[in-house]
Amino acid sequence: MVTGADLLVECLAREDVRHVFGIPGAQPLGLVDSIGRAPGIDFVMTRHEQAASHMADAWARVTGGISACLGTVGPGATDLVPGVATAWCDSSPMLVLTAQTQSFRAYPHHGSQQELDQLRLFSPITKFSACVYHVSRIPEMVRAAVRAALSGRQGPAHLDLPADVLFANVEPDAAWMWEPRETRAGGSGGLARSDLEEIVRLLEGARRPLVYLGKGVLRAGAWEEARALAERLGAAVATSVGAKGAIPEDHPQALIAMGYGAMAAQADSDVVLAVGTRFGELSFWGRPPLWGEWDVQKVIQIDADPQIVGMNRPVAVGAVADARAALSEILAALGGAPARAPHPGIAEYRAAQESWLAGFESDSTSDRTPIHPLRLAREVREFFPREAIVVVDGGNCCVWSSYVTRVYDPRSFLWAGNMGHLGAGLPFAVAAKLAHPERPVFVLHGDGSFMFLPQELETARRLGLPIVDVIFNDRAFGMIKGAQDMACGSRHVGVDFFDTRYDELARAMGCHGERVTEPDEIGPALKRAVDAGVPAVLDVIVDQEANLAAPDLATLADLWLEGCGG
Amino acid sequence: MSHRFLSREYLDEAARRIGSDADYQEAARGFDDTVCFVVEPEPDRGVTERYVAGMDLPAASEVWVGEDRPAGFTFTAPYGVFVDMMTGALDPVRAMTQRKLKVAGSMPKLLRYVKGTQSLMRVLQGIPTQFDGTYSSRDFGS
Numbered sequence: 078m079v080t081g082a083d084l085l086v087e088c089l090a091r092e093d094v095r096h097v098f099g100i101p102g103a104q105p106l107g108l109v110d111s112i113g114r115a116p117g118i119d120f121v122m123t124r125h126e127q128a129a130s131h132m133a134d135a136w137a138r139v140t141g142g143i144s145a146c147l148g149t150v151g152p153g154a155t156d157l158v159p160g161v162a163t164a165w166c167d168s169s170p171m172l173v174l175t176a177q178t179q180s181f182r183a184y185p186h187h188g189s190q191q192e193l194d195q196l197r198l199f200s201p202i203t204k205f206s207a208c209v210y211h212v213s214r215i216p217e218m219v220r221a222a223v224r225a226a227l228s229g230r231q232g233p234a235h236l237d238l239p240a241d242v243l244f245a246n247v248e249p250d251a252a253w254m255w256e257p258r259e260t261r262a263g264g265s266g267g268l269a270r271s272d273l274e275e276i277v278r279l280l281e282g283a284r285r286p287l288v289y290l291g292k293g294v295l296r297a298g299a300w301e302e303a304r305a306l307a308e309r310l311g312a313a314v315a316t317s318v319g320a321k322g323a324i325p326e327d328h329p330q331a332l333i334a335m336g337y338g339a340m341a342a343q344a345d346s347d348v349v350l351a352v353g354t355r356f357g358e359l360s361f362w363g364r365p366p367l368w369g370e371w372d373v374q375k376v377i378q379i380d381a382d383p384q385i386v387g388m389n390r391p392v393a394v395g396a397v398a399d400a401r402a403a404l405s406e407i408l409a410a411l412g413g414a415p416a417r418a419p420h421p422g423i424a425e426y427r428a429a430q431e432s433w434l435a436g437f438e439s440d441s442t443s444d445r446t447p448i449h450p451l452r453l454a455r456e457v458r459e460f461f462p463r464e465a466i467v468v469v470d471g472g473n474c475c476v477w478s479s480y481v482t483r484v485y486d487p488r489s490f491l492w493a494g495n496m497g498h499l500g501a502g503l504p505f506a507v508a509a510k511l512a513h514p515e516r517p518v519f520v521l522h523g524d525g526s527f528m529f530l531p532q533e534l535e536t537a538r539r540l541g542l543p544i545v546d547v548i549f550n551d552r553a554f555g556m557i558k559g560a561q562d563m564a565c566g567s568r569h570v571g572v573d574f575f576d577t578r579y580d581e582l583a584r585a586m587g588c589h590g591e592r593v594t595e596p597d598e599i600g601p602a603l604k605r606a607v608d609a610g611v612p613a614v615l616d617v618i619v620d621q622e623a624n625l626a627a628p629d630l631a632t633l634a635d636l637w638l639e640g641c642g643g
Numbered sequence: 644m645s646h647r648f649l650s651r652e653y654l655d656e657a658a659r660r661i662g663s664d665a666d667y668q669e670a671a672r673g674f675d676d677t678v679c680f681v682v683e684p685e686p687d688r689g690v691t692e693r694y695v696a697g698m699d700l701p702a703a704s705e706v707w708v709g710e711d712r713p714a715g716f717t718f719t720a721p722y723g724v725f726v727d728m729m730t731g732a733l734d735p736v737r738a739m740t741q742r743k744l745k746v747a748g749s750m751p752k753l754l755r756y757v758k759g760t761q762s763l764m765r766v767l768q769g770i771p772t773q774f775d776g777t778y779s780s781r782d783f784g785s
């Protein structure tokens with residue numbers, strides 16, 4: 078006999094779930110115990126369930142695989158919500174496991190402590206949310222949840238687990254335990270023939286093609302094909318901000334996300350091949366003038382989700398397909414003709430990009446005290462090697478950082494972008510380091526953002542994960558304070574902090590911590606942080622006045638507050 | 644001396660200042676193109692005239708008024724949008740991204756010369772200017 082919990086753990090292991098991030102409780106006692114006993118799957122205790130769901134999200138982002146998070150019934154489940162919502166918005170898959178009161182007390186509940194309708198809680202932010210009412214259904218329900226999480230536009234899937242089901246004894250029945258590949262749709266998920274022909278016709282006739290890559294390319298593992306296709310076509314390449322790294326940002330045909338070069342390409346190209354992107358707000362909605370006129374610029378949109386195709390801009394060809402399969406097919410259909418030289422527009426786009434970047438040179442080398450945020454961001458990026466995993470979590474400090482922080486590898490840039498959820502940075506970094514212990518991982522952190530989940534330094538310390546967290550300490554919610562300058566006649570409400578020693582906080586949790594106030598101390602402090610061999614926090618005092626005035630805050634505010642007057 | 648916005652005298656003064664402003668000449672070096680401004684009337688605000696004016700930049704050696712000559716760049720907007728830009732209330736790049744200012748011309752080139760545009764605005768904002776209709780409350784300089 079095994080327990081329901083044992084059976085669940087066996088099913089998770091078969092799906093290659095290697096970590097369950099979470100905090101235990103009474104109802105999931107047996108489940109946590111089973112995980113603890115099972116080979117090949119670890120329970121990773123966090124210090125807040127929000128961090129657990131952020132970690133499961135980050136695991137998927139950096140590995141392309143899937144893991145799980147766990148919360149106990151009631152408060153554990155509600156605490157998971159921010160990280161699940163963040164993953165939902167960024168199409169990142171995970172299994173969300175919540176313990177539930179006994180099946181004979183739930184739905185409707187009738188007075189158990191911590192009881193909660195967790196199906197309704199998670200239904201708007203998951204692709205699948207179901208209660209496992211009987212132990213015999215565990216294998217089938219895990220398969221259904223994973224299938225939902227990993228198919229089409231990916232995202233979280235939720236299983237609500239009544240305590241009696243987890244504790245129930247059951248005869249293991251081999252017939253239930255199918256292999257995952259036996260329970261998934263087959264086929265390459267490629268393009269329909271007519272779409273393929275039209276796409277090839279448009280691309281071959283393009284004078285100034287642009288390949289525009291979204292996060293779907295990272296999920297599908299399609300970056301090699303995307304790059305090969307861009308090189309074959311001599312096309313410019315840009316990514317959405319969230320997909321930074323889908324092409325190395327120093328590739329001669331690549332343009333930095335949201336930079337003037339990318340904007341120029343987006344506006345100027347005659348044919349755009351958009352893959353795995355929804356043309357959301359931070360892609361300027363795919364609208365002119367920062368994209369070509371709708372009746373002139375031909376857009377080929379490929380996405381795993383039919384609801385995304387044509388959502389924000391009309392398309393010449395809209396195709397529902399797996400990005401990797403589709404790009405391979407296009408490459409094959411283009412045949413073996415030699416690669417075209419990069420088209421002449423690319424030099425113009427790069428000139429626009431260079432002139433834009435030149436405007437940041439003096440601040441990024443400034444010797445002023447307090448330290449300019451751009452000086453800090455530049456030094457941090459230059460200190461770490463190309464293959465480092467970059468995590469950003471903050472307001473204006475991240476806007477500044479975006480000008481000098483290049484990403485060169487896929488699945489190496491972590492940002493809770495579409496939810497804009499502050500606080501995800503530290504758990505993201507912890508999970509990234511857990512997945513890739515051999516790669517440096519650093520966080521560019523606003524002081525406000527850091528303080529949402531600073532306790533995860535203890536998790537990092539306990540697990541022995543030496544990440545480096547660089548705090549841009551401007552003693553404020555800088556982005557909002559800057560916005561109050563622009564929109565509220567400089568009246569500041571709810572944005573200023575007491576001077577807090579984040580370095581001391583780190584040391585209290587056994588980490589390395591230093592406060593840095595001088596620009597020439599940044600480099601040596603980074604070295605000491607890495608040499609410490611434990612998680613490290615650099616609490617860097619930056620110039621608040623400069624931080625509030627991030628150049629593109631006004632452009633972002635125009636997007637966020639469009640239609641709100643002004 | 645103050646000039647009526649987009650009058651012949653205003654444009655001549657603008658050309659004189661543009662051509663001799665070292666900062667602007669540096670920021671716009673290599674631009675070498677023609678620009679045309681089409682300013683739409685707003686009769687309900689007392690602006691009845693449609694203004695069209697153009698010049699070559701950065702040299703500003705030739706100015707034309709009232710003539711829809713083809714140009715490398717054409718910027719079109721209602722009078723009030725130009726007033727907002729001239730008075731510094733609206734950044735020209737934001738005016739464009741907000742679709743208040745319509746632009747015909749090469750976007751890559753325009754984005755390459757954003758600093759030039761900003762410098763041009765600074766030069767124009769130095770010219771004492773009078774506006775039409777109810778916009779006269781926003782005249783500046785003396």
Ligand SMILES: Cc1ncc(C[n+]2csc(CCOP(=O)(O)OP(=O)(O)O)c2C)c(N)n1
Nearest residue numbers: 471472473474499523524525526554555556
């Ligand atoms: C969880 C959450 N709460 C509130 C916000 C709204 N918000 C956006 S930016 C910002 C300020 C960020 O401050 P900080 O992390 O210190 O970075 P800075 O802007 O100072 O560089 C806030 C509060 C948010 N995005 N997420």
